[in-house]
Amino acid sequence: MKFSHSIQFNAVPDWTSHYINYSNLKKLIYNLEKTIHQTHPEHDAESSPLISSDEDPDVIFQRALDAELEKIGQFYELKELEIYGEVTELLRDEESYEEETEQFDPDQLDSSNDRGFNRGGRPRNGSMFQSLGFHGFGSRKRRTSTMSASIDDINEEGDSDDDAGDLAALTKTQSMKERRKTYDANAQSIDDLRSSREYGSAKRRPSQTFDEASDNAFSLLVAYGMTLKKRTTGLYVSLCELKSFIQLNKTGFSKACKKYDKTLDRNIKSSYVKSRVNAAYPFKPSTMLHLEENIANVERSYAHIATKGDISSARRELRLHLREHVVWERNTVWREMIGVERKAQAANMGIRRTLLGGDHDPSNARLQGDEPDEMEKQEIVTPVGRLTCPRWLFSSTFFMLVAILAVFLVLLVVPIMEQEVQQNCLALVVFVSLLWATEVIPLFVTGLLVPFLAVILRVVRSDESHLRLDAKSATKYVFAAMWTPVIMLLLGGFTLAAALSKYSIAKLMATFVLSKAGTRPRTVLLTNMFVALVASMWISNVAAPVLCFSIIQPLLRNLPSDSDFSKALILGIALASNIGGAASPIASPQNIIALQNMSPEPSWGIWFIVALPVCIISILLIWLLLLVTFRPGRGTTIVPIRPMKDKFTGVQWFISIVTLVTIILWCVTHQLESVFGDMGVVAIIPIVLFFGTGILTKEDFNNFLWTIIILAAGGLSLGKAVSSSGLLDTIATTITEKVEGMSLYGVLVVFTALCLVVATFISHTVAALIILPLVHEVGAGMKDPHPNLLVMGSALMCSAAMGLPTSGFPNMSKSH
Template sequence: MKFSHSLQFNAVPDWSSHYIAYSNLKKLGRIYTFEKQLNHAPAVPDHESSPLLTGSTGDVDKAFENALDQELEKISSFYQLKESEIYGELDDVLRDVSTYDAEQQEHNEGQPPRSRGNDRPQRTESILHSIRPGARRRASTLSSSGHGHEDEDSDEDDERAALAKSRSYDGGPDDERSQPSARRRTSTVFEDYNDMSFSVLYDSGVSLKKRVVGVYVSLCELRSFIQLNRTGFSKVLKKFDKILDRNLKEGYIGKHVEPAYPFQPATMNRLSGNISRLEQVYASVVTQGKVDEARRELRLHLREHVVWERNTVWREMIGIERKAQAANMGLRHPILGADPDHANARLQGDELVMETKEISTPLGRYTCPVWLLTPTLYTLIVIFVVFFLLLALPIMEQPEQQNCLAMVVFVSLLWATEAIPLFVTSLLVPFLVVVLQVVRADEKPHARLDAKAATSYIFSAMWTPVIMLLLGGFTIAAALSKYNIAKMMATFVLSKAGTKPRTVLLTSMFVAMFASMWISNVAAPVLCYSIIQPILRNLPPESNMSKALLMGIALASNIGGAASPIASPQNLIALQNMNPAPGWGTWFFVALPICVISIVLIWLLLLATFQPGRGTTIVPIRAMKDRFSGMQWFISAVTIVTIGLWCVSHQLQPVFGDMGVVAVLPMVIFFGTGILTKEDFNNFLWTIIILAAGGLALGKAVNSSGLLHTLAEVIMQRLNGMSLYGTMVAFAALILVVATFISHTVAALIFLPLVQQVGQNMEEPHPNLLVMGGVLMCSAAMGLPTSGFPNMTAIMMEDSQTGQRYLQVKHFITRGVPASLITFAVVVTLGYGLMRLAAF
């Protein structure tokens, strides 16, 4: 949890205005305003317009110190006032405890000696010992009332009932009341209740106990007040030093914060001593001198107080947070994933409520959810109609191929329209394969498999070495991100870029490409956008440099998705359809030159269209000052060794068999040593894994049914006489257009198996070349905001001051479409030559 949220949730509600104004100091103007003033200082100082408290635009340290001094004075004044008030209450309580002890002793000494009759024994324990924490809770009340005292409106009546119960069992094992005589126990209770002196003493004890608990709670709140404010000063100074590259924290803490009265060691020692003293008092009054039991009961009282007194505040604040998150992120229907504007969802309290509508039908009027009337439902209806028509119309000669064609069209339409989540469609694949009897035996005469055999066949196709390679990539990405290795490397490179706009733009694009190679092109743009935040904050809202940076990182991340086999899921789909699968070295030989040259050409395109250098002042990125720890060196070494083994996987095939087996090494090392935890494992993109597994199963089923071979023959007849180069250009153009409108991974799942089969059936077979060209074009499709995760991330970036998005759809059409065409040209020229040299 962020400290700003922790401060809100843990602050005493009545004292909320007296804590450090952490958010105001950090976000709402101070630090970021000083950053802008430092980087955009006017040539001639304007004392009237300068917001700096010192009157000088240069001395931001002094200005920030003045702001902190005001907060420190506010906190110190309030603390001294509350401390005086609470310590006064403490003195009163301690004085009354002494009086109460004397009265209890006098009462016990005044009891007559024990005799044979109905005489009461002298009490040797606290009369409040039976009172347990939690009297407010209904369970405690019911427990007491279960013995005949049903008054639930008064805490004192509840405690009196508990006391009556406990007194009926007072005494040792030799006590006459331990004999089974209900009459004597009733008589004792009746006699105690009619003892006026005992009743008065008891009432005083109950009142005193409540006062002790109240003062204990106040002292703990006072201690929390000190701790939260101390942490607030430390964190806001750390933020100031990081943003402005200063070293103010240690000096200010030592010179101003620690000498302040609330933060002096003597103050905290005195407060802790009083808390311990109150625990001793509670023990003497309530728990027969048992300090551990007293401490436990007081903490239960404190916890009850926090839950009882602040539950409403917490719920309100959490409700606000949820509503804000819903407004910013967009509520999505749990089934259709629709936006609330389309799904007609609304927030009622903290819950998402789906609106309903009454409709008239020939059978009567019915109420149904509004989302059932959205275009998504009609899309699903059309898709199912097409599916059943394809099942009924005799298009293919073999029934298994007819069913497989219907299934392929059905699944492809669901993927393309995203009528239901992509991974849910993938989960449908094995179900449809088995029910429609699509799979045939691998041996001739290729008889259709029964349901049991087909189930084993298709599920084995969903878990392959490619899935293990994907998991290995996720593991490396998680380790590099969790331990800030990727961020440290990225900031180090960007810190060398200087302040020239064109250099900063080119460096940012190459950093995004490199990050996409190892932590995926989903996480890479998020990382890069967080690193360039200082640049974005110090640029004018309508600056073309901001647009060029965001667009450049997005386009470079898309292209970086082709740079390594683990950079994106479509690359793993390609490896599954390539036989033999190329090693990492071969992949780098083809992909890296294409990526580098494409990024340079796109950089020139952005310079020509945005002209980011005009009137732009760049704030230099500072490298992280933290040194590489032993853990970070170890993670880096394991990553480098794993990548090295992947690069020479063909040479080590007799040892490891497949790259998927090598992927087990980082998983075992990182999870086995505790570097990554089960929470990290659970946070993997399992929807991507299921999507890839479903695509692999679909490709296996289409190939097994014979449909893929039949479609390849039909396409080859249409492409009769076309050369290998012409075939690659045609498929690359087709995939580029389709992948622009649908997910890159989905495009690969649909087209790459077909491309592989076409290449296999050519007179001069080059299936790997066509598959490699096709997968490169999947990553190159970036003409729309929805064309890939990097584009979707970029268009959601907003100016923190104005709340307006930096990029619009027109920016992707005018820059993304030309960038896609540039990459297409590079792939079909340079890429084709490299693939022929690599013997694809």
Template sequence: MKFSHSIQFNAVPDWSSHYIAYSNLKKIIYQLEKAVHQSAGGDAESRPLIQNDDPDAIFIRALDVELEKITSFYSVKERELFEEVDQLLRDLGSFEEEQAGSDETLPPTTRTSSQPNNKYGRNRAGSLQSVSEDGVEDSDDEGDETTGLTRKRRNSFGRRRSVPGPPTATDMTASTELTRSVRRQSTTYDDYAEQAVMFSSGIMLKRRIIGLFVSLCELKSYSQLNRTGFRKVLKKYDKILDRQLQRKYMASFVDTAYAFSPDTLQRLEEYIAKMEEAYATIVTNGDVELAKRDLRSHLREHVVWERNTVWREMIGMERRAEAASLGRTLLGATDPTRLLQGDDEALPPTTEIKTPIGRFTCPTWLVGSTMFSLLTIIAIFIALLYIPIMQAPEQQNCLAMLIFVSLLWATEAIPLFVTSLLIPFLCVLLNVIRSEDPPYVRLDSSAATKYIFSAMWTPVIMLLLGGFTLAAALSKSRIDKRIATFVLSKAGTKPSTVLVANMLVAAFASMLISNVAAPVLCFGIIEPMLRNLPAGSDMSKAVIMGIALASNIGGMLSPIASPQNVVAISIMKPAPTWGQWFYIVIPVGIISLLLIWVLLLVTFQPGKGTVIVPIRPVHDRFTGVQWYVATVTIGTIALWCASSKLEPVFGDMGVIAIIPIVLFFGVGILTKEDFNNFPWTIIILAAGGLALGKAVRSSGLLDTIAGEIGVQVKGMGLYGVLVVFSSLILVIATFISHTVAAMILLPLVYDVGLNMETDEPHPNLLVMAGVLMCSSAMALPTSGFPNMTAIMKEDPAGQRYLQVKHFISRGVPSSIMTLLVVITVGYGLMRVTGM
């Protein structure tokens, strides 16, 4: 959690304006950064507001203002609370003396067995009159307030508020046990009244003790939170401007300020201890440890009840912001009016329609283009079920299902993963599964269900889970950021070098932590550089575009970099090892990246009038957890690379993927929340693709279609088929999801290659080229997650850095260049490996 949010979460609501202005201090840091790094030349509009002054002096002045504000508030609040504590202790002494005096007037047989000694002295001037001045707040649970004064102690809590007047009837009757005890101690009406007054006074004192204890603890938290704020904002200042101000300022000013000095904090602890002793005297019969536990319980309840609304609203805002940044909602864009109303769950937008029987309110998508698309697709599906195209009924049904699912995936009329879940349902309902051995007969529903669900959970899915686990561990331990900043810090300030360094880092990050998370990481790292570039700078456009295109290329660099690679591995027989994969894709990826880099340099010309802010590496030492994560990650990848040699031991790469899952989740580095945050929609999507491939193959439809296509390409050599299918997949994957294109087309490509009339079929080669082209499809802003992330990147003024025209003019040539590299260099490397 960001510290600016942590202050809001943990601050006392009534004191919120008296905490350190952490966000404002960060803004000053960014202004100073721009003043230091941005050239003094250029037009007046682009020059920073803060000029010709020492950044340290400017920032120290801002810190001094905050320090004075915090110290002044602390002094006033401390004096107020300490006076209340002293008054309370005097009232407690008077209460004890009056209680002892009333006990002496009772008959010997009705006196209480034990009374605590008066440790606070007699002070009639500060009598119980002050109780009504401080007052108490009526509570819905008065029984808890009273039972703390009986022999059976129970935790309770109350808040102080000015409520003058005599004790309420609830105070008198909250605990029947205590009431019976009081009646046994008194034989006259006067004795009973006197006991009731003493009893009610004890309740008020207990409440005042709890309230003051909570306030003192809040004051202690106020001091600690603000000190942490100074330390963090100084650390950020030193990091961004490469200074050494933190240690000096903290030692000279913060640590010696009254609000943070050791003597002040020690005195505050003493007053907190006094409240614990007072609570022990009046409630727990002298048991200080029990008093401490009770008071801590009251403090926790106070935090829950007093700040519950603030926390809920803040967390709701965080969740909505995170959801908005990750993608669209299930049924469309979130209605902004719902967000302003503070709802945790934003409902889809609605519209009102008129019908002959009245007006109805329904979701907008039901009457929009999405509903029209969905109805059209369903109509096509029903028509294909009855129009005779294939001879076998199971193939006819499977063709209808294949086109139906493909159209749903292509149009995203419903979420992709929901479409995937429809596949096993339709496979069983349409009875498209046949037996694996001749004579091929259609399986009944029970046998088909077992077959299709077994196809959805394979070692390939475990491989995908293992990749997500490695990515989560690297991200959580911040190893990915350390590696990225280290590499980028060596790039210097030359625009062309900085651009290629960012592209290489994005590709490498995509290879390890997927091409979905990699651009988000890289955009966060280059944020300081983007802040200091002039508005509309070509360097900003070039580096953001470069990261997006490089992340797409990085999606082909390892088997776990993207879901389509996992789909391809599940299709190829035998599956390639990690070593074979790297041997092919690393040269292809590097050459493609260099060609795209040259294209960006020529088209954007980012070096004109650009001053780059250098990125500094993280200097913190590797922790034990980071060493552990790095060792397990390297070991797992090494086992995957040697999986062909270790097949007698592990059997499949999916079994090896269990190792990091156990080692990271088992020791607590990753938690249940991390597991729940895995992109399960992608896993379901991949599982649905595997099921579809099994169904199309089992029904015999794949063989039939592959045979027809084989007739069309008859006479063409392997290279000609490679060029045709690579181009076709590139075009289709540009307009639909890369993973969906792989799931639909790669099984077909494999069967075409398997049935080619050549001496040596090469289905694996065609599938490998096809999956590389899926990752190479990057011509449009919607072509893959990296492009969608880049097009939404905005500058501080809220303007997008890139437009659609930038992607078309650079993405189309990049895709074509990558296609040429795959069908030349990639083809040669695949032939060398024996594919």
């Protein structure tokens, strides 16, 4: 979580405006950065910087920090005075309460009154204290009574079950001996006492006995103790919030100075924190020591009241109260804050969608004040009356789904293939391909439909006898095809990518390389493209553009909004990430699918020998095209990217070594086939080492792209079903006859062109799932069979299909 969000959601809601304004300090840092790096030959009002460049940026930023420091110090001193005063008063009241409790010896009271306190339904021997959570005070010496609090206000509308919550603050002081005299003179019952505000004004009734007065005094004392317990708990929470206030603000100053040093290449953090922050009153060691002493005093006070003097038990109970308070805040105040923020974001998206002429969205309409029922339902007139239907029934997506189902049913009924099993399999392939191409339902849901329909339609045959399998045998066959070593290889790739990203190894290496690029626009552009290529090889072409865009943010901030170089840079990173998706077997799912359809399966070394030259040449061609199109060198001043100053830790070295060893083993798997058997087994090594040592957690495991894994598993099961039914052989034989006169490279051009067109309009992974099994069969059926060549070429072309903004994730991330 970013610190600006952390300070927002960890702050005490009532003190929000008194914390360090980290967001404004970040904005000031970026404005100072622009002031330093931008030159403005034309001194017009719009292009001139907001901050004068004549003044030293260090002075400007430290002035802003000083203002924040003064604001925080003034608030803290007032709040400390208020809370510490309440603590002092609490400690005095606790001592008085202890003394007065010792005067009420339950055994003596029982001996002086045969009925004891059971008269009012109360247990004997002081068990009322224990039942209410007050266990006495041990062997502390009795001191002369100095004060006892009286009830200033009682909620007359409350019932007896809410005695602890309905009693108001005890503010007036009075001797318990004097109160007992008042009770002797008082002719009213305990109920009349609770409705009275002036206990000393009542006259003595002769019928009032000493036992009843003692009973009333004891009841009042118990209520007083319960209020003391609530006050102690509330003060403990306030002191902990005060401690959190100090720690959160001190972290804020440290992070703000670090951000300033990193962005403007300065070094003020150590000097400013040492000379100004640590010297400020809230952050002095003596201040924290005094705060800890008050927390300890409150813990001791709570122990005397509630836990028989057991400090450890008191500390556990108080921490439980603190945890409940935080949970309450998260479920009320914080949830409301997050809800407001999300509504604001949704409103902005709705406005932007409207400005761009987007479709009508029910959620946007609700934000604009329309009623949900009107937006989600629609009435239609029928011969039997009006019928209210959900609005989505009239959407284009629903009609498209109905049309796909109609095509599916027609293919099941109209005979096209000679065998029923192939006819059903053709219907299955067309149905799933249309769902994947149109995305009327999520892609992974369609993947899960494949094993279901393969079993229901009985499209699976035995590999030996070619007889249709029954439902039970077909289920085992299809599900066995869904989990293969290729899926384990995909999981291994996700594990390496998660570790390299989580511990900033990829970012450290990328910033180091980019810092050597200099300030020439064309060199910076080419370097960024190659960094995107390498990042896509190891952390996937999904995460690589996100990483690269975050690295170049300082560079983009200092370029004009209409800069041609910024357009070329963003587009170059997106296209290079697409090309990088073909550079290694784990770079993208289509490569995993290609490995599944290649026999024998090539090693990583062979893949690199084929793919890397193609990728490098493609990057250079794209770079030349961007230079010709945008001419990014004209009037462009580049702010050099500085390398991260963090040194490699032991964990980062361990991750790097495990990653290199895993890649080497993948490259030589064929030579070690007798040991590991398959690359999927090697993929288990990083999974066990990273998750077993705690470097990655179960949250990281849950964050894997499981939708991609399920999609790939569904595609593998579809390929197995199509091959088992014989449909693949039939289609491949037909295509082979059509291309019989063509050379091997002519066939390669045909299939790569097909992949280019299909993958441009639909997902690269979906295109590979549909086309690559067919390519393999056609290649195997040729007179001069070269199935691996055709599959490899088609897989590379799937990654190269990027003609539309929606052609692959890198393009979509660029458009956003």
